[in-house]
Amino acid sequence: MHVMYFTEQPMSAYPANIGLEVGHTALMFSNKYFDPVAGSRLYNEYLEHYIYAEEQGVEGFMLNEHHNAPFCMQAKCNIFASILAAVTKKAKIVLLGNPLPLTENPVRLAEELAMIDMISKGRLVPGIVRGGGQESLAAGVNPAYNRERFQEAHDLIVAAWTREGPFRWEGTHYQHRVVNPWAVPLQKPHPRIWVPGVLSQETIIWAAQQRYPYIALNTSIEATKKIWELYDRVALETGYVAGPENRGYLQQVHVSDSEEKAEKNARQFLWMQGEFTGLAHPVWSNPSGYFSPSLRRNFVEFAVGRAENPRGRPTFEQQVADGRVFFGTPKTVIPKLRRVLEETRPSIYGIWGNDGTVSNEDARTCIRLLGQEVMPAMREIGKELGLTDPFEANAPVHLRYSTDLKQMPQAAE
């Protein structure tokens, strides 16, 4: 089982009261409230956290990126990945991920990732995402072609990594008359690609068709099981049997040396007014053309304030009860995580450990306890439950490298 440490890298030094007054804390929330002195301190603290995490036994770092919002300071995950590639030694560097539709030049992205893979000596997992709607708006990229660009950029990047250059690419959204990046990845046939997501079925189906592991981001246990049902069905239709090596799960887990402190810090998971990405207008998160047409009717009602957020805004207590937020000492948390692993059987597990205004000292305590106690215990439980991760299983990095494909009857049950 592969267990990773994750944080959104919160820009906690911002005036939340002003966000509440203007009614939003994303996209259009003015960057005049960004304090680069605090930003400099926080970036360096977060870098130190990863280095410390590796010293404490953490075997994977999950990195992501977002734009125009205090909930996440990391505006380009390849930058932290590059630094960590040089200053750490063993931990996997898992990007979940680069928002492909935002790039105007996927070949350049393929080069950056190849460099990071070589500098890290093959520790890179360059996961890919569509990017939220706000990311499209922040980058000025057309949300209506988000999925088309995601798939075509993916195809081009994989081609740049695996096809001998020079070759020519005449796509719908990308045209390159010479594709011949000098730098190619160290890992062969190419680094593992994982695909995180929350809602859209199209992405789950696409990931299953590629045989890429799907990482459920902070979804409830019930929602996660539904994701696996869909993934498993598509896998069968595609000709393989999905297992733990295809499943990843990210959850919010804060550990501390006392229950009280752990609970106080875990409440920081709701620090952006309980919203994943802060307060935002629904049409920023879901610009027209970005979301699945099947959701259109429900969404427009929500967008004009006539319907509740389809994701809901559960309270802290509700999220704890639903098994979305965990806190405690290693002793109390490990049994809870065992139940999650038993129920959902992922082989990739991201621990979103720290958020909001958790102090540097408490964040380091959390990382130490995760690295020394929680993660080793989870790896043991993983062994016991047969949760073999893609590295241990030597799983094919893409469907096309499968050696076990068979045509399964659709109604196999």
Add this chain to the structure above:
Amino acid sequence: MATGWGERVVELTGAKLHLARAGSGRPVLVLHHDIGSPDRLPFYDALASRFDVLVPHHPGYGKSERPQYLRSVRDVAVIYQSLLAELGIERATLIGLGFGGWIAAEMATMAPREFHRLVLVGAMGLKPPDGDIFDQAIVSYIDYACAGFHDQQAFAKVYGDVTTDQLVEWDLCREMSFRIAWKPYMYNPTLPQLLGGVRAPALVVWGEDDKIVPRSAGERYADLLRNARLEIVRAAGHCVDMEQPEQLARLVGAFIDEN
């Protein structure tokens, strides 16, 4: 008042266009806003009492299916040239409303001698020298539609209590606008140079309180078109056609009749 609107679907250039038509006289092609168009409007009826009025739904808007290939507003302008050819219509007057004004301007540049008159009402298509075209991507569907009106009661008169069907239609319209006019947003940087070739006399109309397209864009249209004048309509926002339909129909009617 005109009655007897006929509706049909015209299939051409890979598009299925919904077309409403009424009246007789000189042909007038009315090109609607980016928020689509209600089926009937007093402005359309007023025109149809004197002219042969054609109101298509833009491809991908309203009742016209989305052609997946469409990538630019010029594509839409070309489709409408084909539509006029298909229907055997010559010397039409183009009336472009807001976003439809951009389409009309593109059509006029493509066939400089073809059109009888060009009427641009709060037209998009040019980068305003002063101010920006309002970005619908950051506001809700209702807020964007409301911003097109000077008087919110006029909005209510046209749209009433906005239904879910209307919201869905606005979302589809918005998606289509993003597909063809995302960047640059709602203008064509080469249009200013090309407008100088247009020979059709042009009337540029702007609502005094247009919050969607700055009036500076109207002034620029009037400057760049070789035979144009600018009229400002009081007590109207961007959607002059819905807010002051009689006044706009009078202005347009007189302009079409001018020698």
